[in-house]
Amino acid sequence: MTWMFMSICVLLLVTLPVNLQTQLIAGATVLAIMMVLKTLNAGGIWRLIALAFGTAIVMRYVYWRTTSTLPPINQLENFIPGFLLYLAEMYSVMMLALSLFVVAMPLPHRPGRPTVKGKLPSVDVFIPTYNEDIELLANTMAAAKAMDYPADRMKVWILDDGGTVQKRNAEKIVEAHSAEKRFTDLKALCEALDVHYLTREKNAHAKAGNLNNGLEHSTGELIAVFDADHAPARDFLLETVGYFNEDEKLFLVQTPHFFLNPDPLERNLRTFEQMPSENEMFYGIIQRGLDKWNAAFFCGSAAVLRREALNVTGGFSGVSITEDCETAIALHSRGWNSVYLDKPLIAGLQPATFASFIGQRSRWAQGMMQILRFRFPLFNGGLSLPQRLCYLSSTLFWLFPFPRAIFLVAPLFYLFFGLEIFTASGGEFLAYTLIYMIVNLMMQNYLYGAFRWPWISELYEYVQTIHLLPAVISVMLNPRKPTFKVTAKDERIDRSRLSELAAPFFVIFFVLLIGVGVTIYRIYTEPYKADVTLVVGAWNLLNLIFAGCALGVVSERGDKRPSRRVKVSRRCEFRFGDKWVPGTIDDVSVNGIRVQLLGNLTDQLSIDMASDVRFKTSATGEMGDLPIQVRNIRKQAGETAVGCLFMPDDPTDHTLIADLIFANSSQWTKFQLDRRGNPGLIKGTIWFFGVAMFQTYRGFSYLARQITGRDKAGWERT
Amino acid sequence: MKRLFTACLLTVLATLPLQAQVSPFDMSPEKPAEEPAPPPGQPTVPATPDLVPVLPAPKVETPAVRYIIPQDSLSFSGETGEKTWAVFITEDQAASAATLSLTYQNSLIVAPEWSTLTLAINNAQIVNEPVQSSENRKTLTVDVPAGVLKAGLNVFKMSTSLRHRTDCTVQSTYELWTEVDPSKTFLSFTGDSARRFRKIDDIRAIGVDAAGRTTFNLVVPAINRMAATAPMLHLAEALAVLANMPNLAVTISPAMPKEQLPGSLTILVGTDDELQGLPEALLANTPGAPLAAFVDDPATGGSVLRVRGPDWQTVTNAVASIVDPLKREIGVPRSFLSTQTWRSPDVPLFTAASRAKFRDLGVPTRNFNGRRLRTEFAIGVPSDFYANEYGKATILLDAAYSEDVLPGSQINIYVNDNIAATLPITTRGGEILRHFPIGFTMRHFRPGVNLITMEAVLNTRSDTVCAPGTGATSPTRFALFDTSEFVMPDFARIGTIPNLAGLSGTSFPYGRSDKPLPVIINNGGEKSYSAAATLLARMSVAAGRPLEVDPRATANSTVNSNALFMGAIPQIESTVLTQTGIAENIRTVWSDVRGVEPAADTGPTQVEFDQWRERLAGRGWRGQISSFDDWLNRTFNISLNSFSFYAGRDEAYAPEPAASLLIAQRANPAGDGVWTLVTAPTDDSLLDSVRAMTQQDRWSKLDGHISIYKGGTDEIQEVPVGEFTFVPTQPLSFSNMRLIIANWLSGNILSFSLLLIVFSTLLGVATSGLLSNLGRRV
Secondary structure, three states, rough: HHHHHHHHHHHHHHHOOOOOOHHHHHHHHHHHHHHHOOOOOOOHHHHHHHHHHHHHHHHHHHHHHHHHOOOOOOOHHHHHHHHHHHHHHHHHHHHHHHHHOOOOOOOOOOOOOOOOOOOOEEEEEEEOOOOHHHHHHHHHHHHHHHHOOOOHHHHEEEEEEEOOOOOOOOOOOOHHHHHHHHHHHHHHHHHHHHEEEEOOOOOHHHHHHHHHHHHHHOOOOEEOOOOOOEEEOHHHHHOHHHHHOOOOOEEEEEOOOOEEEOHHHHHHOOOOOOOHHHHHHHHHHHHHHHHHOOOOOOOOOOOEEEEEHHHHOOOOOOOOOOOOHHHHHHHOOOOOEEEOOOOOOOOOOOOOOHHHHHHHHHHEEEEHHHHHHHHHHHHHOOOHHHHHHHHHHHHHHHHHHHHHHHHHHHHHHHHHHHOOHHHHHHHHOOHHHHHHHHHHHHHHHHHHHOOOOHHHHHHHHHHHHHHHHHHHHHHOOOOOOOOOOOOOOOEEEEEEEEOOOOOOHHHHHHHHHHHHHHHHHHHHHHHHHHHHHHHHHHHHHHHOOOOHHHHHHOEEEEOOOOOOOEEEEEEEEEOOOOHHHHHHHHOOOEEEEEEEEEOOOOHHHHOEEEEEEEEOOOOOOOOEEEEEEEEEEEEEEEEEEEEEEEEEEEEEHHHHHHHHOOOOOOHHHHHHHOOOOOOOOHHHHHHHHHHHHHHHHHHHHHHHHHHHOOOOOOOOOO | OHHHHHHHHHHHHHHHHHOOOOOOOOHHHOOOOOOOOOOOOOOOOOOOOOOOOOOOOOOOOOOOEEEOOOOOOOEEEOOOEEEEEEEEOOOHHHHHOOEEEEEEEEEEEEEEHEEEEEEEEEEEEEEEEEEEOOOOOOOEEEOOOOOOOOOOEEEEEEEEEEEEOOOOOOOHHHEEEEEEEHHEEEEEEOOOHHOOOOOOHHHHHEEOOOOOOEEEEOOOOOOOHHHHHHHHHHHHHHHHHHHOOOOOOEEEEOOOOOOOOOEEEEEEEEEOHHHHOOOOOOOOOOOOOEEEEEEEEEOOOOEEEEEEOOOOHHHHHHHHHHHHHEEEOOOOOOOOOOOOOOOOOOOOOOOOOOOEHHHHHOOOEEEEEEOEEEEEEEEOOOEOOOOOOOOEEEEEEEEEEEOEEEEEEEEEEEEEEEEEEEEEEOOOOOOEEEEEEEEEOOOOOOEEEEEEEEEOOOOEEEHHHOOHHHHHOOOEEEOOOOOOOEEEOOOOOOOOOHHHHHHHHHOOOOOOOOOOOEEEOOOOOOHHHHHHHHHHHHHHHHHHHOOEEEEEHHHHHHHHEEEEEEHHHHHOOHHHHOOOOOOOHHHHHOOOOOOOOOOOOOOOOOOHHHHHHHOOOOOHHHHHHHHHHHHHHHOOOOOOHHOOOOOOOOOOEOOOOOOOOEEEEEEEOOOOOOOEEEEEOOHHHHHHHHHHHHOOOOOOOOOOOOOEEEOOOOOEEEEEOOOOOOEEEOOOOHHHHHHHHHHHHHOOOHHHHHHHEEEEEHHHHHHHHHHHHHHOOO
């Protein structure tokens, strides 16, 4: 086999113990070629060639690192941290190898939707909920109900775990009371929207149990699952159900999660509008890569599953707290297939505060650790080899807090204690490590360029590491202990403040800052080892930059308007008293709309004025009235722009809101495409360092204010 | 007088810093130039009247003198110096009373109360002398206690420990030296029998003369008989291998030498008829005596070796009786290179991955309280060593340093006087190093014996203060333990041609050939034969066995075999010149070399430039940049040569007129053997230059494709190997192939890059092919 042969050739070549000069020149040459290929934006076979170049350099680094840099074993004080650092690096290389495999050739976008001949399959739409706002649920239900699908082939179910008998009979009277109220209110809302309400006796097995309860009470051939805050577009089912016809062994069609609000990092760094979101790398390329190997997995929401398949495994699996991935493994290992559809068909919310973001990630990390522990993918006989590697990649990824932590403290071993845990000269660092690092960055940029800007992965990993590390360690010690915690996503940050999890970040920043001081001191007092000190100092400085940038991430900006506005353009009419004035709906968010009215109408409008907007719904083509309240008025050339807040008083009003926001999925795609773009390694790096500097400053200004207790009006605009 | 002396002192002191300004990577000029030329106006130091009895007036009463130092000068520099070697003593000598004379002189700034010179024989200390003779040479005469000297090899160990009178700096240690005068350092034995040799093995006791040389005088009356050529060359080789001395010359002459000096032996070779012209006393035939045996020479009181027979067939057999015991099977590798007579212990030969403890390499545990500790040991590598470009050897260092040692101190490793590694000491407060690995490049390794020097340069707090007296009496601050190890990794083994370094180290490739070596001595006669015998003797010593030779007449008969061509340039055939890469115009260049002054060295501008650069180094930002540049050069050592894909055919070479000897090597015309050419302008210069070139220290500089010796300036130049061919010497196992390729690619940087590019591209294409066949496609 040619590939095997070439791999062996490359392997033999890169493990030759050639000298330093040769390595330097070869490294620089390969680097130059990769840069040229990248500049030319060469795709297809050139992409794989460039990756092969990178792989060769990485393998050379691994060979050198393994054979020449470990401290002697008889110096345990150096060897132990040195070996840990080595393991951390090898982990990174292994993850790089796995991700190379996964995304070597991601499936291209699937062309068109498959047509369904004959009768459409019957679908049960499950919206599991635990403690979400009823308001929020109303929009989701309305959007689900509004999906284009024959009404007799589709049933929408609210699976309420917040109103179970167990909850309503809770020992604490306040809790019991609010559960009872939720039960009644939600039930009423469901009736109004023609949605089936279902709850159960006990909250056993969390979300998986809830979904399984839904399975027991329904009969549809297919199950669509939406989180309570994930509202589907109208074409969701039509886009997805066709695949089940094409492949009888298909158990899953997964679609991406598209978020209308920024995550805390995006919000605090103000990158939401310009930079691709964190999850776009996963949904934009990794899932497509997994799909190539028939290993796209269930992400808990925005997916359609086949009941027949779920029955084989007795419903959704619930050993781990990430029931979605676990279910997918169970079905993949029984020979069922999955499909990933790369088109955003739902829009949702994600955690807004840093604390809830960390809570969500802790659950994912702990769940994946449980899967590693109880369903170790590599030895799962039912999975194909590529599937095993794919799942290994997805689960092992969550070990990142360990190497991150090691990379963070490793330079300090040298700077503070003089330990030499990486035996190499300055020249070797240049010829091996530096070239390896640049090649590594370039490979990542090649793989994920448009979806992930340089250093952003590192920043995300760093900000999570501090709190994920204990979580991952605890699940390793007690694999059955973690329980499912629902992530809060609809919080608002009214006032700028430091996150309650901010303290460790400041401590780390100061420690690293001392490290920089020690670096300078050492360069001047110990000139005989200045080269090593410089290298280690530069590494520490890089860590400091991340730490500084993270200070910005934990400095929560006050934000009055947490959710994003989506640009639309729809004719409408605005009510003045009993007169209707024609206008255009300009943009829309979960909370309100902006309407453009012809002519200067400022004198007829006033803040807090209650009114109605009516427009033709996409679902039925009939006019619907939506109550609103005027929040702001702006005069423009020949027009008046009116910002309005939704004032839904009738459940059916939610149908109208859903119709405005969620009717058209192509607008989300457009929004995503707008912020995709690869700034390139150099530009991206410069940009990142700029952001990091500013965020460091911002973090400290928040800290200063927190300490002095000043809370002026101007502060919220920071 | 006193004032004059002070002036002299000042002048000397003023010049000292310059002498001491040794660039840190050049180890050679550590000893003060042999006898520093006195500054103008300074009266030459009156040499001490020779206390030594002038050499042997052939009277029976004069004691037998054995010079002991196998080199023409011996200087110990720095704070520590040591030389260990072995002297072969005959039974008669061991039995007679011996006196040792030792003459030395030391530099002015050596503090006598803290400096010693010692000599031990077989671990018995014979001399322990405060070093105190800076004004003139001092001769010590000591009786060697009976029983110390034994028949056979006796290990002599001379060592110095010198301390500066006033200075505590590392720099100051470069000014310390003690010179031992080989011409006035000897053993004298009483009794006649001490000068006699009785059995063939006694040849090993031939010893050296006042200049450290050993001479075999072959007296061959029928020197030009064809039948005589091979036996006499062969005999010369065998004698050389037997004596195994570092600086060895062979003369072949039809007449008796005028006198027999110490360190020389006369050998009579011929049929009984041919020997008739020689002194009567040497011709007595004892019936039944071996054909090769010693006879007493009443003229000198010593012995001469007589190899005789009724005809040449018998003489040849008699030669064989000496040669045969020295033969070694081809393909049986030596585990040691025999160097005892000039460096003891014998040098271990590393043919594969292995390790050796310092104590087995002759490095004892040392506790040191000075500033610069130098220790050296030697290791041998085979001629097919092919790891210069990539290889790294390791020293696992067991050592300790006290809290007095400051960071900034360092341990340097030199290979054959080239810096190979530096280990900075970076921790304060002392440390014990246990098997601490110091990797160092094998770039400077060459076939044969390699000298590895470890130097600990110690900066200490107490030296910064330098209170009077403490410079020499401070407590131990550094210890080197003899449990340290030298670790030789697995290295690539394949022979290359041309490879004069291989010829020098182990007589490669002739040393391992199982066929006699065709030798073409274009012009017979005393000088050519003496030169050839000297060279072959040297090569046999390097090979560790007498080489079989096959005298031939013309190059044509050797087109598909190995060959050694010797002769003055007029006698060398043009085909040989062409084949070995020498330009034909060498004949005109060398047509009249008389009266040509050694060409002026074109180097000084570079030297001056370097001096200026050194003065300006580190000033301002330009200094920073240039030091970065230096670092880059130092670290990566990248030269333009490394960037060529193919070396290209070397241009034919013509030496300068000043060259007095040229040695060139190439594959033979058929490509299945190796031709080596040794030529000179004239027969005279051939003999002189071959004698010079085969001396240990020069011979070990033989290298490259062509080596040139300039007698006028005593310089050796090499033309590096360009085009070469591989000669497999080992089965081409996978691991050996891998290392060979690694070394080749390390020397051909761009080829490695190119291969990497090609392979990666193909891998990319193959991956693309594979991926479009695997997994899902849409």
